[in-house]
Amino acid sequence: MTFSTYEYKERIRKTKESMTQKGIDVLLITDPANINYLSGYDGWSFYVHQMxxxxxxxxxxxxxxxxxxxNAAKVTTWLYRDNIIPYSDKYIxxxxxxxxxxxxNILKEIGQENRNIGVEMENYYFTAKSYEQLKKGLPNASFRDATxxxxxxRLIKSDDEIEYMKKAAVIAEKAMMAGIHMIQEGVxxxxxxxxxxxxxITGTKEFGGDYPAIVPLLPSGEKTSTPHLTWTDNRYKDGDAVILELAGCYRRYHSPLARTVQIGxxxxxxxxxxxxxxEGINACIEMIRPGIVCEEIEETWRRTIEKSGFVKESRLGYSMGLNYPPDWGEHTVSIRKGDKTILQPNMTFHLIPGLWLDDYGFEVSESIRITEAGCETFANLPRNLTLKELV
Amino acid sequence: MTFSTYEYKERIRKTKESMTQKGIDVLLITDPANINYLSGYDGWSFYVHQMxxxxxxxxxxxxxxxxxxxNAAKVTTWLYRDNIIPYSDKYIxxxxxxxxxxxxNILKEIGQENRNIGVEMENYYFTAKSYEQLKKGLPNASFRDATxxxxxxRLIKSDDEIEYMKKAAVIAEKAMMAGIHMIQEGVxxxxxxxxxxxxxITGTKEFGGDYPAIVPLLPSGEKTSTPHLTWTDNRYKDGDAVILELAGCYRRYHSPLARTVQIGxxxxxxxxxxxxxxEGINACIEMIRPGIVCEEIEETWRRTIEKSGFVKESRLGYSMGLNYPPDWGEHTVSIRKGDKTILQPNMTFHLIPGLWLDDYGFEVSESIRITEAGCETFANLPRNLTLKELV
Structure with missing residues (x-):
């Protein structure tokens, strides 16, 4: 098991506290990261329905x-075997x-059909059809949005979670350096x-890597004008810039990192x-500390770059940690105007001020932890445009 | 672009034919594979809403x-720029x-708000909330399930698609051999x-690989009793069996393959x-040909293994090809009892008769294409339990 039973029970306790506040008696969790967080369950089975x-x-x-x-639930969770309920393949x-x-039917059998049931309305793994079928099958339940x-x-990490993210960062640094090292004209x-x-995936001698929730993103040349392209089998050319956005991952915990390389x-x-x-990201890292409001980070960024005439419409970052494909972001806090979340120690963010223009772009990012006094970056690599001279 | 504009237009024509049959005027497609199939769009941006x-x-x-x-849509699709409609980051x-x-709002602006609108009710990328918001925003539309x-x-592949799957199979063979070669006690x-x-990902000298929709699945030892576990940083032991299920992927087209290795x-x-x-999978490959009904394959399998007293409850395979995480399966045809689909040339399946018992299991699979006279496997590797003697 990845964490102590004590830690899982604490997570359940906090979840129930929030359920009580929202008037939810029964919470149906479909987000694989949330399932893992509360039970330890880990397997690539989220492509079929599970809960x-x-x-x-x-x-x-x-x-x-x-x-x-x-059997994967038996191997990876802290649950009693009686609490592992399989459905037959005829449902696939x-x-x-x-x-x-x-x-x-299960909820009816155990007398939960008249209760307030929370469902994750905005989640990849809770389809529109799932909601329709549940409403049909439980006409007397009252459904609440528990997105x-x-x-x-999950927002504030335990010290054990932070340790995992530090290991993930060691892997992220290695992967970034390996990528930067290889990029060259003709490759x-x-x-x-x-x-x-x-x-x-190989990680370090001391610990192995897990699969990140997003594959390496590697736009190059004119394609640096957009962040989410992957790769082709084309060869790099003299003059190409290459954006690398990737993460290290350790036991489903992420440390993302982005850098930009220039060939020639x-x-x-x-x-x-x-x-x-x-200059913008440095100014942010300088001012981030507990007690400030999230949108203040964006304000610092905006004021720093506007001196040079730049404007960025998209958000500057987001909370992240434990996750599964297709996203390592937690979808809670965003670093942008209007987000009033007060920063607290052991919150963790991917601070990613990318700038994408018509036919070129630049990305630099850090995964950061809010500390008692300020913030620290998980990784430690130079932030500037990395120049690769032609060989 | 991955295919000719002619091929994309043919796909649109067939899609409209099906829309007409189902009384759908406007089809809202959220499945990234379907978006790619019709437009060419390719990027890891499906973690936010797109359509x-x-x-x-x-x-x-x-x-x-x-x-x-x-800009990714401009780079990867055959669409006019006017047909690429961006929404602002405030929606993220x-x-x-x-x-x-x-x-x-867009559908209202272009006068589509009173029409029959098809939505993919059972898709990872169309959330329950998406459906609620659409109904709220388009109260006069009539929604139909277009799952x-x-x-x-996509069921019957073009010859160009088959070529891509053959390339994917070359990669799958190489990846499988690399994995089998490395597995040994202490690794x-x-x-x-x-x-x-x-x-x-490196693929071959002639063409590079794309990321498969599922990461390598590698249960070992007692964990071979379940198929969807990934890996840890533990070392293999004498006596461990290891299941490898993986795919090669070329331009989003897959050729999955599973084998089982025994250490000692x-x-x-x-x-x-x-x-x-x-014996079971061999019997199936022998009898598969156009004109038979899908469930006949399962019957052949069942009759072959029941002679030895084995029973398999789960399905035997499924249609596959183009896809994105979290699944390479197409979710249409399943090789199982009750599936009456008539096999036709250039249908492609992953035939995967896994058997998982209480504390051990075995998998062998082939990706197959229905030919004019029978079927052919995309890859060509021995199917037996691979024995790795201790070194």
Whole structure:
């Protein structure tokens, strides 16, 4: 097990506290990160429906999933075997049986059909159809939107979680350095991506790496004008800039990191863009401390870059830690105008002030932890535009 | 672009044909594989809401997505720039603005608010909340469930798609051999996974690899009793069996493959299980041909293994090809009892008769193409339990 039973029980306690505040008796959790957070469950089975059921007056949650995955629940969770409930394969990708019919029947059998039921309305793993089937199967239940309920419980990390993110950062640094080292005129993009993957997963001699929730993002040349392209088997050319956004991952905990590399001589506008972005992120890291409000970070960034005439419409970062594909972000706090979250120690963010213009762009980022007095970055690599002279 | 504009237009034509049959005027596509299939769009941006809108009486579909991803749509799709509609970052992970509010407004602006609108009710990337917001924003529209509409259009592959899957199979073979080669007593699981990833992404000298929709699955020892565990940094021990399920991927097209390795001497029951499963899959590959019904494959399998007293409750395989995380399966045809789909040339399946018992299991699989006369496997590797003698 990844954490002590004590830590899992504390997480359940905090979750129930939030359920009570929101008037929720039964919480149906479908977000794989939330399932892992409360139960320890870990497996690539989230492509079929699975669920953790937290009932306010029951000590342990209940795992409901596909029969072939029940042994994975036995191996990876702290739950009693009686609380692991498998459903048959006839519910898989069927147009007549839906796993939520099974879930509704279980909830009826255990007398939960008249209660206030919380569901994660805005989650990849709770489809529109899931909600329809649950409403059909439990006509007397009252449904509440419990989107992000557990995500908010995840916001402040325990010291053990911070240790995992530090290990993830060691891997992120290694993967970034491996990628930067390889990028050169004539090298294929896929070969750089392969080396990054290898480094992410092999980890260090002391500990191995887990798969990050997002694959390495590697836009180059004109494609640096947009952040979420992956790679091709094209070869880099003299003059190409390459953005690398990647994470290290240790036991599902992430430390993301972004840097930008220039092959050959940078254009003047790229040099300027890089200097502005680095000055901006440095100013933020300087001022971040507990007690300030999230949007103040964005204000510092905005005032710093506007001196050079730059404007960034998109947010500057977000809370992150434990996660599964397709995103390492927690979807709770965003570093942007209007976010009034007060920073507290052991909150963790990916601070990523990317700037994407019409045909070029620059990214630099840090994963940070709020400390007692300020903030610290998980990784420690130079932030400037990395110049790769032609060989 | 990955395919000719002609091929994309043919796909749109077939999609509209199906829309007409189902009485759908406006199809809102959120499945990233379906978006890619019809537009070419490719980027890891599906962790935020994005959509392809196919309107029955408009020539081209419309892409709606996050502002910073609009340049990715310009780079990767065949769409006119006017059909690429970005929404602002204020819609991202916000509790006041939802991207479907933006979509509803666009549909109103272009006069589509009174039509029959198809939505993918059962898809990872169409949340329960998305459906609620659309209904709220378009009270006069009539919503229809269009789950799998485009997936069914994807069922029979073009010759170009088959070529991509063949390339993916070359990568899958290489990755499988690399993994098998490395597995040995004392080796860390993560180091095997890292080598597999490296091989999947670097591909061959002629073409590079893309990221598969599922990471390598590597249960070992007692954990072979369940299929969807990934890896740890533990070291393999004498007597461990290791299941490897992985895919090669070329431009989002997959060829999955599973094999089982034994370190040291196998237990008798493992030897028997392996022989039964291999006999079963061989019998299936022998009989598969166009014109038969899908469930006949399962019957052949069942009759073959029941002679040895084995029973498998879960399905035997599924249609696959183009995909994104979290699944390479197409969610249409399943190889199981009750599936009456008639096999036709250029359908492609992952035939995966895994057997998982209480504390051990065995997997062997092939990706297959239905040919004019029978079927062919994309990869070509021995199917038996691979024995790794201790060194």
């Amino acid at each position: 953790l059921v937290v009932i306010i007056d029951e000590e342990q949650p209940m795992w409901i999933g596909r029969e072939m995955d029940a 990708h069927s147009d007549v049986n839906h796993p939520m019919d099974f879930v509704a 992000l309920l557990v995500n908010w419980v 294929r993009e896929c070969d750089v991506a392969a080396k990054i993957f290898y480094t992410q 001589t940078p254009k003047d506008e790229m040099r300027i863009l890089a200097e502005v972005a680095v | 392809l809108v196919v309107i029955i009486d408009e020539e081209q579909p419309m892409w709606i997505g996050r502002e910073m991803d609009a 992970h916000s509790d006041v603005n939802h991207p479907m509010d933006f979509v509803a 799998l509409l485009v997936n069914w259009v 860390r699981e993560c180091d095997v996974a890292a080598k597999i990833f490296y091989t999947q 001497t196998p237990k008798d029951e493992m030897r028997i299980l392996a022989e039964v499963a291999v």
